[in-house]
Amino acid sequence: MNTLMDVLRHRPGWVEVKDEGEWDFYWCDVSWLRENFDHTYMEEHVRISHFRNHYELTRKNYMVKNLKRFRKQLEREEGKLEAAKCDFFPKTFEMPCEYHLFVEEFRKNPGITWIMKPVARSQGKGIFLFRRLKDIMDWRKDTRSSDDQKDDIPVENYVAQRYIENPYLIGGRKFDLRVYVLVMSYIPLRAWLYRDGFARFSNTRFTLNSIDDQYVHLTNVAVQKTSPDYHPKKGCKWMLQRFRQYLASKHGPEVVETLFRDMDNIFVKSLQSVQKVIISDKHCFELYGYDILIDQDLKPWLLEVNASPSLTASSQEDYELKTCLLEDTLHVVDMEGRLTGREKRVGGFDLMWNDGPVSREEGVPDLSGMGNFVTNTHLGCVNDRKKQLRQLFYSLQVQKKASS
Secondary structure, rough: HHHHHHHHHHHOOOOOOOOOOOOOEOOOOOHHHHHHHOOOOOOOOEEEEEOOOOOOHHHHHHHHHHHHHHHHHHHHHHHHHHHHOOOOOEEEEEOOOOOHHHHHHHHHHOOOEEEEEEEEOOOOOOOOOEEOHHHHHHHHHHHOOOOOOOOOOOOOOEEEEEEEOOOOOOEEEEEEEEEEEEEEEEEOOEEEEEEOOEEEEOOOOOOOOOOOHHHHHOOOHHHHOOOOOOOOOOOEEEEEHHHHHHHHHHOOHHHHHHHHHHHHHHHHHHHHOOOOOOOOOOEEEEEEEEEEEOOOOOEEEEEEEEEOOOOOOOOOHHHHHHHHHHHHHHHHHOOOOOOOOOEEEEEEEEEEOOOOEEEEOOOOOOOOOOOOEEEEOOOOOOHHHHHHHHHHHHHHHHHHHHHH
16 A cells, blocks of 8 residues: 555645656655755755755664764763763664674673664664674675765675663563654754654564574564564554553553653654754755664663655554655645644644754743653654644634735
8 A cells, every 4th residue: 555655646736747847846765865866956945855864864873873973972061961861772883894892892791682784774684683703704804894885785784783682572572663753954953753653563472592583573564574473454563552551551651751751852862963964955854764662671772763664554554644644744844835834733743843842831931951841742642633733724724814
């Protein structure tokens, strides 16, 4: 089910154009961006769906490099307590260039599990777990640097990452969360968080004994749907609202509020870590897919950020989520020029950061360092987007008539 084409073709007043025709909006893939961005003239109103060097956040090695640099900057400028807010990604080394650093760390902690991931592939391709150095000797032999290969997909470059051995389990199964963040600008940073998302479960009960069983450890739908236990109608997903309710019933609402606030911190800090390196072109926006793992202590970990999160639907519920997500993305991008730019909510999107944290309460000054400041995020809460959109566009029409 092609959610993207369905949404774009059904949008009132929008017309699909052929390859050679003039266009105003292009939901492009990253390969088009790489080949055409520098040779394409775009008028003021034109929009495309990626920032030109998005890979600074969405390639696994660059993401970690930028987070490490940002953490050092915070420690230098604001102290260790603030820097500790960046401790949400597992210890990671780029291969082969950091092989010797990795070996040093590996020998300090014998017996723990590591996970090896290609830096630029998705859907679980090329990933494996290991506990012995000899399992990764192939990467040591390759000494080429990837610095001049940013736009290629060099499968020989990997990251070795400490595997989270104590994931939070539901029904004995591992899962991760897919959360959607829409960035309209990096300078100033303007980011929206979508209320809906989902938990992706493995089909097989979790055990550390079987490190070769991808169905135990990799929760990607592309991997799980090849499992003999996969049920195509049920899929292996929970909507985030159901997940939040489950946690609240087990641990209480205050604990859940803390967990979701910690996830807000991940979204903001990761975006801030690339704010100075991403080329913030006015024509660009980006819908990121964040993958978050939660451990038994209810600590969230950032696994990766996807520049092209899957928009293919694996069930009817999935189809509805993704079509609504895309419709609301287009509302925020606002090619029709209907919004005032002062909105804090559009459909399922809540304005999370607008050159500073956005408060849920109207008129509250920026007291983000204080306990009574509550960020304008509602991840996993009720998404009454249709009602909100009706009210929003009605009030905008009334304002327009009054001003004219």
